[in-house]
Amino acid sequence: MARPNDLKYSDITPESAYLNRRQLMAGLVGAGAAGAGMMAAAGAQAQTMPDFEISGFDTSETPNTFEEITTYNNFYEFGTDKGDPARNAHTLTTDPWAVEIDGMVERPGSYDLGDILSKVNIDERIYRFRCVEAWSMVIPWNGFELRELLDLAGVQPSAKYVRFETLYRPDEMIGQNRAVIDWPYVEGLRLDEAMHPLTIMATGLYGKELPNQNGAPLRLVVPWKYGFKSIKSVVKITLMDTQPENTWKAINHREYGFYSNVNPEVSHPRWSQASERRIGSGLFAGRLATLKFNGYEEQVASLYSGMDLSVNY
Ligand SMILES: Nc1nc2c(c(=O)[nH]1)N[C@H]1C(S)=C(S)[C@@H](COP(=O)(O)O)O[C@H]1N2
């Protein structure tokens, strides 16, 4: 399937033209045998599953609208209601921006974002996105593989984990003036998860610059994990040999773990994870069956072979 490579900030694609292209591609896919595998995998839940396939990096599902993706958010630095980030995040200054990379790397230091962007390959990824709260979207990201950034810094052989930290700037992030969580928001990945080609640093949406409420100017996206792993507005990356703390696990380790892989078979202590509510009024909106590793089982299950996923949730 043809897909654009090296999409840059400057390659602005009007959303309507973009959707038409996507729908055309989805139509072409539908004419073939595609989708059968996913339908079979969904088994008894097939009736509630849209007919889609994940080909290469992209899902053929209709993306959520720009409006939906940018007005229904979790970004506690700007408030805890879903509409707060869209209302409040305009106060954030995202230029200049730099990422400090330290710990077990060959070339520690402050990496200017503009400089990073001149050295990596910006790509388009249409990913499924599943929040631990059991809502989901389909999001057309622009971004680059995290491993490209880690390679710029040169990961030392002793490193086993990657820690990420969000900006702490209460003057510009109104929610940080309340102790809702222990700021700054932090997250972590095992090194092999961080180096996986599905793991990206997003810099845009729909070919436009990433809106502040979605984690501008640079946010992690790990599509097979619950949304809270996808930390926003990253300013610091540390390579370590021990498992880093992550914010939601620190808040409540019984309810939120380090791995946080999407898994319909492992319930949250207060709700089932077997299904999800697709945001929006699109064709596939409504209650859908949740898929193991959020539909990316084929690509990532081998990372967890031999692990008990109900213990390592
Ligand atoms: N710094 C930071 N990153 C964050 C969050 C947050 O509150 N602060 N919320 C997380 C959660 S719970 C989700 S579901 C996603 C939401 O991303 P979206 O608003 O772009 O859909 O961001 C994640 N990253």
Ligand SMILES: [Mo]
């Ligand atoms: Mo979330």
